[in-house]
Amino acid sequence: MCCNSILALLALIAGFGAIIYLIYQTYSYIRCGCGKYGPFVSSYGKIKEDIINEARKILKNSKKPLKITDLGCGSGALLIPLAKEFPHHEFIGLDWDVVPLMMGKIKSHGLKNIKFVKGDYMKTSHADMDLIMCYVLKVTGEPLGKKLNAEIKDSCTVISEMFPLGHLKEVKQINSSLFGVPEKIFIYKKQKAASKETQPEKKTKTAPQKAKPAQTARKKPAKKKAASSAKK
Numbered sequence: 001m002c003c004n005s006i007l008a009l010l011a012l013i014a015g016f017g018a019i020i021y022l023i024y025q026t027y028s029y030i031r032c033g034c035g036k037y038g039p040f041v042s043s044y045g046k047i048k049e050d051i052i053n054e055a056r057k058i059l060k061n062s063k064k065p066l067k068i069t070d071l072g073c074g075s076g077a078l079l080i081p082l083a084k085e086f087p088h089h090e091f092i093g094l095d096w097d098v099v100p101l102m103m104g105k106i107k108s109h110g111l112k113n114i115k116f117v118k119g120d121y122m123k124t125s126h127a128d129m130d131l132i133m134c135y136v137l138k139v140t141g142e143p144l145g146k147k148l149n150a151e152i153k154d155s156c157t158v159i160s161e162m163f164p165l166g167h168l169k170e171v172k173q174i175n176s177s178l179f180g181v182p183e184k185i186f187i188y189k190k191q192k193a194a195s196k197e198t199q200p201e202k203k204t205k206t207a208p209q210k211a212k213p214a215q216t217a218r219k220k221p222a223k224k225k226a227a228s229s230a231k232k
């Protein structure tokens with residue numbers, strides 16, 4: 001009898017948990033534009049460690065305090081271990097979903113160099129960041145890369161987990177894996193504006209050269225006329 005009531009209670013708790021989880025997943029899917037942006041999935045395993053190692057290389061070489069953000073930080077899986085290791089750097093987690101943000105705040109309790117901010121990374125400026133990490137969907141890579149390339153500093157490094165970003169200058173690709181499946185990490189810098197400006201210059205130089213043959217062609221009939229009048 002007692003055993004049966006314990007089993008019934010456990011089943012009730014599991015059922016309640018499953019309903020809450022389903023409601024959250026539905027909310028998360030709608031919140032993320034029905035597939036336009038990535039829902040909350042935490043970085044995990046080897047790829048998480050490889051990203052943290054890559055960020056560590058940048059952070060340990062700087063005595064000057066740096067600003068680091070994770071765009072769509074979730075519960076802070078990438079930021080919290082780094083914030084613990086580098087107390088003189090400043091870490092900002094940005095996410096629009098209150099559930100993972102709350103988890104991040106609880107997990108990082110007591111750490112003074114990390115804050116979790118609610119917001120949309122497409123509507124927030126990242127101009128003063130020194131290191132940006134993100135784990136976004138493939139479709140988000142294009143508009144997010146464009147936005148970042150327009151506003152980040154030349155010295156800023158962008159690390160993207162699994163999916164490439166558009167417009168930025170790729171400086172490195174790292175082979176990693178998630179649950180044994182090969183995955184990549186992409187490292188970017190800002191695409192220098194100067195390289196864009198040189199292209200229109202080349203076009204304007206070549207344009208007058210193309211026009212030259214047309215001018216000489218017009219002169220030829222005049223010579224023929226002169227020759228025929230001399231014959232006469």
Ligand SMILES: C[S@@+](CC[C@H](N)C(=O)[O-])C[C@H]1O[C@@H](n2cnc3c(N)ncnc32)[C@H](O)[C@@H]1O
Nearest residue numbers: 037040041042043072073074077095096120121
């Ligand atoms: C795949 S999870 C990555 C979580 C974390 N970066 C990690 O590596 O563990 C993507 C997160 O981005 C958030 N997100 C998606 N679009 C966003 C947006 N436009 N602005 C802010 N957060 C966004 C989601 O709520 C989700 O928590």
